[in-house]
Amino acid sequence: MNNKFRVFLLVIVVMIFGIIGGLTVLKRGPEEDRAITVHARKYAFDPQVIRVNRGDTITLNITSTDVTHGFYLEGYDFDAKIRPETPGFWMRAPSKNKEYGEEVVESYTFTANRIGKFRYRCSIGCGPMHPFMQGEFIVRPNFLFPGSIGLAFGIAFACIIYFRKKEE
């Protein structure tokens, strides 16, 4: 077996495993309904990190335990104003409205259709540490993981072939 052919074979093997991994993209996990309650207080959100999967339906409840806070979720065009004495919150779509709606809503339901890491932060000045009041909303892609596993297997497999042939 000459060198060129060997390299060609290696590339094919890596590609095959990559494709196998990639195909698992099509087999997505079940989409879940998730009810998430976020508690806002000076100067943190609880939870600080929210992890969901793409396609999940998220029902967000937000409360404040001390003063008026905001909950601005980047990437999802959502902002809420939460008051400690009011159950529920006022909301707005930042791209469309400057002001919060007049209606107090109990919760906000949306689909996590954008993959990535999105920051949520307090959008209403609440004290000196206000700018640090933030958290992360992580929407997992589901498929990156099996995809990279496939690729890793492919590379490992290719290495084995490569070094075995070299010994001949």
Ligand SMILES: [Cu+2]
């Ligand atoms: Cu704040």
